[in-house]
Amino acid sequence: MNLLWLQSGGCGGCTMSLLCHEPGDVVGVLRDGDLELLWHPALSEATGSEAVDILRACIERRTPLDVLCVEGALLRGPGGSGRFHMLAGTGRPMIDWVVELAAVARYVVAVGSCAAFGGVCGAGPNPTEACGLQFEDEHPGGLLGPQFRATSGMQVINVAGCPTHPGWVVETLLALAMGEFGPDDLDAFGRPRFYAEQLVHHGCNRNEYYEFKAAARHISELGCLMENLGCKGTQAHADCNVRPWNGTGSCTTGGYSCIGCTEPGFEEPGHPFAQTPKVAGIPIGLPSDMPKAWFVALAALSKSATPQRVRANATSDHALVPPAIRQTRFKGSR
């Protein structure tokens, strides 16, 4: 399958993240997965007019375009003109190129939350009229409109994340190449379900602190980041603590809060990122699927049962009290 990759109103970080794919080298992994790079802005030899020729050949259907990957938001401004990003060397707005290429692509993949929903460029006053390919924040629409379907009949596949995990991108692309990825594999925001139907909370290294509501007061402390520090891990859809980043990492293992970067509109949480909004001392953003009354009751109960070890370690950047050593073998077994 032929793969064409374009970048617009983003930072290039999803490509940089993709290059961290392991095991192997990602270029070889894609090639072995039957994905041929027609052009990628960071990787390909072709530049200038050579690259423009490749885009034209796709639009004129001289080269079949199987997968169009778009990284970065689509900038419609100012005033709908698209002039905040004119594709270099062409004198044409990037949004026009994307509309034309999407029309001939079998699959269209939004790589990252910018291309999916608008992302960080849409924060504040959204000065560039940024949007995603088929969403603007959580609202269907975006550049291509809610009715858009690629020639395969599929809507835009939103591999959301800021950045995306290399595994999310590679597994989506390779599953497409295998013919084993269809509309049923997407959630309500068009995200691949294999990673979006999990929560960052799953496998969080701070779970014991969460269980006992032992909260960190400051970034760098070991305790749960939900009560004070704005952590969205119990609501954010992603497998970040099951599928490690860069070997062993995740935001919560790195010492700071999840900001929910796979969610539409994450860039405008309505509160400072590192502060949990509360009403009467109770965080507003409760864990997904958890009734509020139960959460309040369980939190009160678990706080009263917090072991001294967990309480002490929660507000330190390294463990002060080790777990007690217990005989784990059942006494009657010998």
Place this chain on the structure above:
Amino acid sequence: MSDARRILVGPFNRVEGDLEVDLDVVAGRVEAARVSSPLYRGFEQIMEGKHPHDAMVLVPRICGICSVSQSAAVAAALRDATGLIAPPNGERVANLVLAAENLADHLTHFYLFFMPDFARDAYRRRSWFDDARQRFKAVEGSAPAAVLPARAAFLHLTGMLSGKWPHTLALQPGGASRAVAANEKVRLLTLLRAFRSWLEQTLFGAPLEEISAIASSDALHAWAQQRAADASDFARFLAIARELGLQRLGRGSELYLAFGAYEIEGRHLFARGVRGVGEAGRAFDPAEITEDVSHAWLMDDEARHPLHGRTLPLLDKPDAYTWCKAPRLAGEVAECGALARQFVAGHPLIVDVVTRDGGSVFARVLARLLELALVVPAMERWVREIRPGEHFCVHGELPDEASGVGLVEAARGALGHWLVIRRGRVGSYQIVAPTTWNFSPRDRAGVPGALEQALVGAPVGDNETVPLAVQHIVRSFDPCMVCTVH
């Protein structure tokens, strides 16, 4: 004149972001160049009115390749505004993460962005072509397949210390968010040893200390003469560069600026300063920086210091051809990057190379590779100096009225953030990125920016539509276009 023509090169790829270069060619040479950054996202507008700490999340997302550098500058600006002093452990962890990004960028630049141009068919008659093609061909060469896993394994350092790369919140105003335990020091050293070994075997074909001890052009030539041209990728580069005369290509403005790299306990590993060719160098005064918008699609105004800077888009403006502002140092064009950093720091090899032939395509790439040899040993030292159990981060209340400046060295050079806090919110946030300096447009006096000057005189073949010499010069700066205009 019949042999005068105009060439528009874009999308100029294997740089970070989108780039257009407009060339006037006369008699087979570039007579004038205009460099355009065609993408505007409005980060400085987005930041106004935000909670100052939100800059930690939003501003690094300007750039996915220099994300940690942006984090370091945000943290430094907030630290300055708050009056915090990061503990020694925190400084070391933050510098380890920053160094990992910077070195990974140097590696990415050499293998994925710069060297593939020597595998182009235009060089097929060169004696080294078959080897270069097999090794460096974009997408297909053996080098991309070798460097990507080595780079990914090296960036495990960021997985450990900053959660992930790019886009981390680990670099905090008061230090670093992630404490390191004694056993983790061992893991970090093991990881660094593996990276050192890859560099020594594959990139250099020699110990790092042997490379960083090379003190002159003659010594470098002698070093290269002692081994086969395909003994290592560094040897390949030296042989190609010598034959093509890359030391005579792409001389820039040759005033070099460095903000000082890897500060620990008040001292930089690579010094802060300003230095011209044939000069001893002088102190850098941040008050000398101005940004001019006369040729940018921005509301025209006097040249302003970034603390008083404005960013207001204005598209229909006769003399404008880019979104990039024109930074000047005491009114002068300056170049930044690894070459500037090592020239200002006074590394003898770089001083000799620049003094002989000026700052060229060759010198810029050489300085980056030299930094790989210089910084890995420093990283090993920082890991050893971490004291588990002591603090990594301190905390303090942000004042409601304050200003702060964050000056750091990204892989690509001098990065500055200027933050003004009013009534507890961001009143103004201005960023001057390394490629803003290097890919600056003309200023109101009509003086072209560093790359625009470096391109003048570049040879252009009669049939060339994307001139190779121009590609070498542009890519030798390792531009980051998404940082340039934010």
